[in-house]
Amino acid sequence: MVNEFLFLLFIAQYSFFISGVDLVSLDAHCHWSFYEDDLESALAELNVHPILVVSVSGEPSAYQKTLEIAKRSPYIIPAFGIHPSRAAEYVNQLDQFTDLIINCLMLGEIGLDHFFIKDTSQYPVQRQLFEFFLNKAKTHNLIVNLHTKGADEETITLLDAYGITRVIMHGYEGPIELLAKVVDRGFYITVSQSVLPQWETTIPHWKRIQTIAQEVPQDLLLTETDGPGPPPRQMPYTKLQPIIAHIAKLRKTNIKEINHTVISNFQSLIHGDSKLNQYSLLLQQSQLAQTDQ
Numbered sequence: 001m002v003n004e005f006l007f008l009l010f011i012a013q014y015s016f017f018i019s020g021v022d023l024v025s026l027d028a029h030c031h032w033s034f035y036e037d038d039l040e041s042a043l044a045e046l047n048v049h050p051i052l053v054v055s056v057s058g059e060p061s062a063y064q065k066t067l068e069i070a071k072r073s074p075y076i077i078p079a080f081g082i083h084p085s086r087a088a089e090y091v092n093q094l095d096q097f098t099d100l101i102i103n104c105l106m107l108g109e110i111g112l113d114h115f116f117i118k119d120t121s122q123y124p125v126q127r128q129l130f131e132f133f134l135n136k137a138k139t140h141n142l143i144v145n146l147h148t149k150g151a152d153e154e155t156i157t158l159l160d161a162y163g164i165t166r167v168i169m170h171g172y173e174g175p176i177e178l179l180a181k182v183v184d185r186g187f188y189i190t191v192s193q194s195v196l197p198q199w200e201t202t203i204p205h206w207k208r209i210q211t212i213a214q215e216v217p218q219d220l221l222l223t224e225t226d227g228p229g230p231p232p233r234q235m236p237y238t239k240l241q242p243i244i245a246h247i248a249k250l251r252k253t254n255i256k257e258i259n260h261t262v263i264s265n266f267q268s269l270i271h272g273d274s275k276l277n278q279y280s281l282l283l284q285q286s287q288l289a290q291t292d293q
């Protein structure tokens with residue numbers, strides 16, 4: 001009797017391996033370590049509305065939290081990074097992260113910030129930290145999930161110098177002229193919550209964000225929330241949904257089409273990456289589930 005019960009529990013928990021789960025959408029850049037008191041609710045919502053999530057981290061302690069959280073859901077991909085705003089704290093102790101990087105699935109959030117960080121004396125250490133990660137990305141063939149605010153041109157130059165090709169440009173909001181360079185290189189671009197109408201009066205370059213969301217080629221488009229943000233924290237699907245809807249409106253298509261596009265693009269990005277096999281499988285099953293309908 002007990003064995004039967006345990007078996008049923010097992011089936012209930014792992015049924016996605018057997019029947020395939022219909023992933024609703026993709027959040028290619030968010031921070032689940034920030035859910036804190038709302039984590040249980042977020043995991044519960046994720047079970048009801050499964051989206052594939054890349055949960056990045058901005059410092060080692062956030063990564064440890066994220067690894068623990070990712071053990072609780074097959075839909076969360078943990079990524080390790082040190083945010084450029086933390087460069088000065090960590091730049092002299094990078095050797096200690098080598099093993100951690102070898103074992104991680106993806107790098108992020110890493111990059112450069114010359115937009116929010118105005119103190120130019122920080123820029124050399126930001127660059128040193130970023131180059132450390134790019135070197136590791138090259139050596140271990142890892143996807144990079146990038147913060148490039150106000151430093152898009154320099155970021156592209158560095159990616160070229162290190163020969164990095166598997167790139168997620170998180171919430172790219174740089175000059176339109178540079179978009180062609182990003183696209184030429186086949187870098188994926190996430191459209192974030194800053195695209196939403198509620199930001200029109202607060203973000204000076206909001207119109208440009210609309211244009212970017214319209215002009216990213218279909219095969220390079222990804223979606224993200226950068227969530228959960230400060231309390232009251234929105235749940236993962238609740239936060240993502242209006243972003244998808246607004247992108248669909250801008251691109252004169254529908255929500256289903258955007259969801260299908262971003263899932264299929266993410267699948268292309270991780271295809272053949274042995275570290276991300278389990279997520280490839282999940283996406284394949286999901287697409288099968290979608291075509292079955």
Ligand SMILES: [Zn+2]
Nearest residue numbers: 029031109226
């Ligand atoms: Zn972020």
